[in-house]
Amino acid sequence: GASPVEALTATAAKVIDRVGGSEEAQLNMVLCDGERLTAVRTGTRLETNSLYVARRPPFAPDGVVLASEAPEAGAAWSPVDGHSWIEIDADGGVRSEVL
Structure with a gap:
């Protein structure tokens, strides 16, 4: 089967293709x-x-926390780049890459 990154990016591509250029779709x-x-x-x-x-x-x-909005200001919170994926493993390792 597909990796989680492959599954999510394929699903996002289908949604974006279906919506087309005339409408807006924001996907997290x-x-x-x-x-x-x-x-x-x-x-x-x-x-x-x-x-x-x-x-x-x-x-x-x-731990490592992922949120749609930073619940508090502070150095702990970093924005995830737009049009990218992020992966957090059980040991707290974080990887991300632009799509």
């Missing part, structure tokens, strides 16, 4: 297989809805 999609959490941030426009990642925020000092 997430899959978790129990070993890793994978998310895609994309859409039909150059600007996409926000997605943030925090490594070891004060409320989860041993």
Whole structure:
């Protein structure tokens, strides 16, 4: 089967193709297989809805948190690039790449 990144990017491509250039679709999609959490941030426009990642925020000092909005200001929160994917593994490792 497809990897989580492949599955999410293929699904996003289908949605974007179906919507076409005349309408707007903002997509933050997430899959978790129990070993890793994978998310895609994309859409039909150059600007996409926000997605943030925090490594070891004060409320989860041993974890990594993904959120559509940074719930608090601070250095712990970093925006995920638009039109990209991010993967967080069970050990807290984070990888991301532009689509």
